[in-house]
Amino acid sequence: MKKACVIGFPISHSRSPLIHNYWLKRLGIAGLYEKREVRPEQLAHFLSHLREEGYEGCNVTIPHKEAALRLIPNLDAVVRKTGSLNTVYFDGGKLSATSTDGEGFYQNLLSAYPRFDAKAQKAIILGAGGSARAIIERLLRAGMAEIAIVNRTVARAEELAGLFGPAVRSVDPDHFDSESKTATLLVNTTSQGMAGQPGPDVELSSLPSSAIVADIVYVPLKTELLRRAEARGLATLGGLGMLLHQAVVGFEKWFGQKPAVTEELYRLVARDVDPEFR
Numbered sequence: 468m469k470k471a472c473v474i475g476f477p478i479s480h481s482r483s484p485l486i487h488n489y490w491l492k493r494l495g496i497a498g499l500y501e502k503r504e505v506r507p508e509q510l511a512h513f514l515s516h517l518r519e520e521g522y523e524g525c526n527v528t529i530p531h532k533e534a535a536l537r538l539i540p541n542l543d544a545v546v547r548k549t550g551s552l553n554t555v556y557f558d559g560g561k562l563s564a565t566s567t568d569g570e571g572f573y574q575n576l577l578s579a580y581p582r583f584d585a586k587a588q589k590a591i592i593l594g595a596g597g598s599a600r601a602i603i604e605r606l607l608r609a610g611m612a613e614i615a616i617v618n619r620t621v622a623r624a625e626e627l628a629g630l631f632g633p634a635v636r637s638v639d640p641d642h643f644d645s646e647s648k649t650a651t652l653l654v655n656t657t658s659q660g661m662a663g664q665p666g667p668d669v670e671l672s673s674l675p676s677s678a679i680v681a682d683i684v685y686v687p688l689k690t691e692l693l694r695r696a697e698a699r700g701l702a703t704l705g706g707l708g709m710l711l712h713q714a715v716v717g718f719e720k721w722f723g724q725k726p727a728v729t730e731e732l733y734r735l736v737a738r739d740v741d742p743e744f745r
């Protein structure tokens with residue numbers, strides 16, 4: 468039986484087991500995806516004995532993401548560019564890692580808006596943390612012409628922009644309004660809007676009517692930002708689809724088949740987030 472797991476400490480309410488075990492059952496694969504509590508002092512031993520523990524690989528969550536970077540010998544190009552990883556697997560027997568958040572965001576965007584073409588377009592990214600970095604890296608690879616980072620701590624946005632080429636700039640929050648006139652994609656990557664908290668304090672009225680407003684927060688499923696965008700008649704994209712699409716990458720590496728993100732899976736996980744979801 469093939470196995471994979473998610474490791475963290477404490478191992479929070481991860482939804483990964485729900486997602487991967489759903490796919491294993493649907494595809495008729497004799498496999499199992501488990502949750503494993505791994506303390507920081509156990510991480511090096513756990514990763515170096517992953518095979519002996521019976522695993523094809525694992526997801527890595529808080530607080531191990533940084534330490535794992537130093538313990539995994541084979542980091543792919545996405546990890547090297549984004550400085551973060553969340554998926555560990557074996558490549559020709561060698562312990563390897565990738566980061567799937569950028570891919571998850573992009574595939575979610577394409578699945579909701581198949582005609583979206585990043586080329587010659589401009590995005591505004593709210594936030595300058597790990598997920599902003601992953602999404603920027605993926606949008607640039609998709610050909611995005613211009614990316615403006617707007618962050619509470621401007622110095623962090625400047626630092627992030629500096630990691631990429633001239634297509635990526637830091638923009639002061641005070642200039643959001645004028646900047647948004649020409650943006651066709653707005654992405655909230657801050658934690659603002661989580662669980663009943665107010666969303667990012669940005670005015671949506673200057674965005675073109677063709678713009679897509681995306682939020683990577685998925686608790687609640689429909690954030691305040693998305694509600695405001697809908698009220699303005701803009702196209703929207705929630706964060707739960709990103710979580711499902713990012714999981715595809717690891718599943719395929721561990722279990723050898725590419726699973727589908729279906730309406731049925733979305734409903735299953737959405738009900739776990741919000742029992743009232745219909």
Ligand SMILES: NC(=O)c1ccc[n+]([C@@H]2O[C@H](COP(=O)([O-])OP(=O)(O)OC[C@H]3O[C@@H](n4cnc5c(N)ncnc54)[C@H](OP(=O)(O)O)[C@@H]3O)[C@@H](O)[C@H]2O)c1
Pocket residue numbers: 568571593594595596597598599618619620623656657658659661683684685706707709710711713
């Ligand atoms: N849908 C998915 O699959 C998925 C995947 C990954 C993450 N997420 C979600 O994305 C969010 C961010 O994750 P991350 O790993 O990128 O976090 P992170 O590295 O800690 O970055 C957090 C960002 O949010 C900003 N921020 C936090 N509180 C703020 C506030 N009160 N006002 C203004 N800005 C604020 C920070 O600004 P400063 O620089 O000024 O501190 C920073 O830019 C989390 O809610 C996480 O759950 C979702």
